[in-house]
Amino acid sequence: MSVRVRFAPSPTGYLHIGSLRTALYNYLFAKHHGGVCILRIEDTDRTRFVEGAIEEQIESLRWAGVVFDEGPHVGGNYGPYVQSERFPLYREYGMKLVASGHAYYAFDTAEELDAMRQRQQNAGIAPKYDRATMRNQYTVGEAETQRLLAEQAPHVIRLKVPLTAEIRFHDEVRGDVVMHGREIDDQILLKSDGFPTYHLANVVDDHLMEITHVIRAEEWLPSTPKHVLLYEAFGWKPPVFAHLPLLLNPDRSKMSKRHGDVMVHDFRGKGYFPDALVNFVAFCGWNPGTEQEMFTLEELCSAFTLERVAKAGAVFDYKKLDWMNGEYLRKKDVAELTSALLPALQERRYPYIEPDYVSSVISLLRERVAFLHDITEFGDYLFGDVLQDVEGSALADLRADDAFVTALRAWRDTVTDEDLADHDRFKGLAEGAAAAGGLKLGKFMKPLRLVITHRDVGADLFPTLKLIGKRRCIERIDSFLS
Ligand code: GLU
Secondary structure (H helix, E strand, C coil): CCCEEEECCCCCCCCEHHHHHHHHHHHHHHHHCCCEEEEEECCCCHHHCCCCHHHHHHHHHHHHCCCCCECCCCCCCCCCEEHHHHHHHHHHHHHHHHHCCCEEEECCCHHHHHHHHHHHHHCCCCCCCCCCCCCEHHHHCHHHHHHHHHCCCCCEEEECCCCCCEEEEEECCCEEEEEEHHHCCCCEEECCCCCECHHHHHHHHHHHCCCCEEEEEHHHHHHHHHHHHHHHHHCCCCCEEEEECCEECCCCCECCHHHCCCEHHHHHHHCCCHHHHHHHHHCCCECCCCCCCCCCHHHHHHHCCHHHECCCCEECCHHHHHHHHHHHHHHCCHHHHHHHHHHHHHHCCCCCCCHHHHHHHHHHHCCCCCCCCHHHHHCHHHHCCCCCCCCCCHHHHHHCCHHHHHHHHHHHHHCCCCCCCCHHHHHHHHHHHHHHCCCCHHHHHHHHHHHHHCCCCCCCHHHHHHHHHHHHHHHHHHHHHC
16 A cells, blocks of 8 residues: 655644644655655634635745645645635535434534533533533434424534543554543534534545545644544544654743744744755654764655654754754855855945855855854955954054064065965965064964954964955055054
8 A cells, every 4th residue: 555644734824843844754754655745734724714824834845845746736836635625525524424323413502512611610520512411412302403403503513422432543653542432522523604623624534535644743642532433433444643742942841932933934034954954853853763964855755764753752952953054054065055145245235246256255154154144244354345343442452562563564564465375375474474573373363363354263364364365454454553
């Protein structure tokens, strides 16, 4: 049997980083097995629908490289299946369960349900639909049910949970799960407006779309016994379930909006590379069992198995993500990085941004930063002549330091283009200049960097000054001395 999985987001907002992980694991699992991964939009809850969310989620997935195989809306990309376009189908299946006695009509009003919950709360018991006392097909009887239906009394369809049953299923990540019927609510399947709930539409679609493995977030684990009951009621074989561990903040709280930016869109905006983010997210709850940490999407596809998905919550380590982004920055093709950086440099109206030169700057500075766009700011002294302000009195102190000024003048007066092109000559020049001021080499080089770049730190001084070039070095020294 070939593998068929689905990613089934609800369009209630932008794509959450945890949803990217769910989508990614489904995609990797499908590709690993040569199977199919489909996209299904679960928009049964119209009250939570957010305009533009579907488009944004698909775009974020595409950016990350997660694409789908199948769906009715063919375009550059496939998909998605959209549940709101299939409502009559769910109604039809819901009514089949009424006919077979696995579901029933319930006529309770909102006030009656509120009163029931209040009674339960007062009695200190968990809220759950009380089939025996409420107004439904069983308590009002068949004739009254028909009369109420004929006069179009508002009603819902509820799942008739077998109260004495033990519901068992196996989860590929969590192991065997057992729940008792009396713990499970008589879930609403069709709402009073005739629309299906998530549970009904989800199970009907997973069956009709021949889904073999349901891989989804742990928050859906409590719903799974209801789904298992639905499969039994329909007489269908349930898919294999795998519930993915929670994503946690570094303080082990659940990763949510309240803790800052958790949307894929935010990560993209901050300048993370899609392949770095995907590589990192793949490791949030899974590991390959080897030391290898850097994986392309193709490598992830071949390495990914559900057996290596962890049960325990996965801490989202932002520092590690930044480190990984930096690793990708150092590995990527410089020409590509140059094209990506140029618009930002142009926007700043930097004068020295000829592409070959920008490529050299990127090659030099990418060892030192985690994001490509950091180079825009970090390399201001390479791209332009306006240097940042130096805090405090550091420059004034240097100007008053006779030994340093003597050494600096010696360097300025003797430097040639050849000295900046050859490392040995560069070193010889610096040693000679330092000696002229009676300074040790280190006592000369650090301040020299500060004078020419207005920074304490940066890449090695030789390649840095080589890029700045003799003319600009001398201009900066002169402006320092004057
Ligand atoms: N629509 C559900 C969600 O938003 C999908 C749950 C499932 O995969 O079954 O996460």
